Amino acid sequence: FMVNADGSLGQRNDVYCASIEEKLGIKASPTAVLVYGDDKGEVGPGAIGYLVGEENRGLEYMFIMMNAARYDVGLQGLGVSERAYQHAVAYARDRVQSRPVDGSAKESVAIIHHPDVKRMLLTMRALIEGERAMALVGAAAYDTAHHHPDAAVAKQAQAFYEFLVPLIKGFSTENSVEVTSLGVQVHGGMGFIEETGAAQYYRDSRILPIYEGTTAIQANDLVGRKTSRDGGALAKAIAAQIADTEGQLAARPSAAGQKLAKQLKAARESFLQVVDFVVANVKSNPNAVFAGSVPYLMLAGNLVSGWQMGRALMVAEDKLAAGEDVQFMAAKIATARFYGDHILARIASLRDTILEGGDSVSAMPLDAF
Ligand SMILES: Cc1cc2nc3c(=O)[nH]c(=O)nc-3n(C[C@H](O)[C@H](O)[C@H](O)COP(=O)(O)OP(=O)(O)OC[C@H]3O[C@@H](n4cnc5c(N)ncnc54)[C@H](O)[C@@H]3O)c2cc1C
Structure with a gap:
């Protein structure tokens, strides 16, 4: 309904719910198709909208x-x-x-x-x-x-x-x-x-x-605005912070810390190879880069999460040694070890897909599908 100048409700605006969608999930969250008039008099006279903020912003x-x-x-x-x-x-x-x-x-x-x-x-x-x-x-x-x-x-x-x-x-x-x-x-x-x-x-x-x-749209953002625009500088600065954590992990007396340091190093080096590939090819061979954009997003997300697991492992080891919340800290350490062995391990295959996999995507003619 339109709002009158005195704040009371006026006539109905020309906005109608045409249907409620049948969905795969989130069924308690209704998704509606709204019709904002059509200005042809078939639905109504046309919906009235209001400018929020300044024009063109x-x-x-x-x-x-x-x-x-x-x-x-x-x-x-x-x-x-x-x-x-x-x-x-x-x-x-x-x-x-x-x-x-x-x-x-x-x-x-x-x-x-x-x-x-x-x-x-x-x-x-x-x-x-x-x-x-x-x-x-x-x-x-x-x-x-x-x-x-x-x-x-x-x-x-x-x-x-x-x-x-x-x-x-x-x-x-x-x-x-x-x-x-x-x-x-x-x-x-x-x-x-x-x-x-x-x-x-x-x-x-x-x-x-x-x-x-969609994930592809997030990946386009990661490749374009977040990685290529500054020639990979920010991505490399983050990698340098990860390298610091690797150094701290490698200096730990524990086998778990040292192993995770090696796994994190391998993952970070894969990330850097991919960043260089993206920056070098985004203009000259965009099809190859964007064929690997979602794998790049998954690699980067995996690395940044794994980095945090490395930081968490060090805190958990120290707290465990101090006898604090023993069961929780032991489980955190076990989970960080598992992350290194099973999740960070996915990064090598993602790297190969990105660096080597673009041509086979390009090779497929569209009419062959
Ligand atoms: C339950 C539900 C609630 C929603 N709620 C809202 C809401 O409140 N407000 C709102 O504005 N919208 C809403 N949406 C819309 C939703 O944001 C879009 O459906 C979504 O962003 C995908 O856009 P699309 O459907 O146009 O898909 P398309 O853009 O047609 O995408 C189809 C496929 O093509 C890929 N693709 C498209 N363009 C590219 C590209 N440039 N590069 C690589 N791949 C590409 C996509 O990744 C996807 O795999 C809702 C949708 C659903 C299902």
């Missing part, structure tokens, strides 16, 4: 909202992943099936004893912990950018935050589909049955890599 205003929304959708990915994880852990402790492979029991055991179920639960957990740490580091950078008294520090924090946004959005939501799918898998056949609730997380997660810009 709409796109700029919209991006303030979009950047916040991208961050928030990344957190949605994290939230639904955590729910799927907790659900799967509870089921894995409860469901009894098969004897253990190591012969440690004669009877069937809860499935959480089976190494493959543990691998699935740990994959879920490691992705979630890495992504959560990345999101919090991003939030801290945002606060620094908006409140630090030194303008140079604030500017640097803003650039770092902006580099992280496509990673927080793209990496955490792509992985939410993997994590919630693993949640279904942990439930076995019962995962496919609605009454366990595992399938709902999977369905709900599927929108996350699509709305507020």
Whole structure:
């Protein structure tokens, strides 16, 4: 309804809900098709809109909202992943099936004893912990950018935050589909049955890599504005910070710290190879670069999350040694080790795909599909 000058409700504006969409998931969040009149008198006289702010600055205003929304959708990915994880852990402790492979029991055991179920639960957990740490580091950078008294520090924090946004959005939501799918898998056949609730997380997660810009759109931003525009300078500055963490990890007395230092180093070097490739080829061979844009986003998100797991490992080791919150710290260390072995390990294959895989995408003629 239009609002009269005295604040009372006036005549109806020409805006109608044409339908409520039937969706794969998020069914409690209705998505509507709105018709804003058609000016032909078929629906009504035409809708009346209002200018918000100044003329010709709409796109700029919209991006303030979009950047916040991208961050928030990344957190949605994290939230639904955590729910799927907790659900799967509870089921894995409860469901009894098969004897253990190591012969440690004669009877069937809860499935959480089976190494493959543990691998699935740990994959879920490691992705979630890495992504959560990345999101919090991003939030801290945002606060620094908006409140630090030194303008140079604030500017640097803003650039770092902006580099992280496509990673927080793209990496955490792509992985939410993997994590919630693993949640279904942990439930076995019962995962496919609605009454366990595992399938709902999977369905709900599927929108996350699509709305507020698909993963490819986040990756275009990462390649273009965030990496190529400054010739890879910011990406390399972040890599230098990761190298500092590697140095600290390598100096740890623990085998876990030293191993993660090596894994992080290999991952960072792959990242730098990819950044050089992107910067060198984005103008001369854009098809090859953009064929690898989503793998680049996944590689960068994986590296930044793994970096945080390295930092977390050092804190957890120190706190464990001090006898603080022993069970939590031991689990954090185990999760960081798993991240190095199973998640950072994906980076080498992503690197090869990006550096070598562009030509085979270009080679396929469009009419052959
Ligand atoms: C449940 C739901 C709620 C929504 N809510 C809102 C809302 O509140 N407000 C709003 O404004 N919108 C909303 N949307 C719209 C949503 O943001 C878009 O659907 C989404 O951004 C993708 O755009 P598209 O549908 O036009 O896909 P398309 O742009 O047609 O994309 C199709 C495919 O092509 C790829 N693609 C397209 N362009 C490129 C490119 N340049 N490079 C590489 N790949 C590319 C995409 O990655 C994707 O895989 C909603 C959508 C849904 C499903």
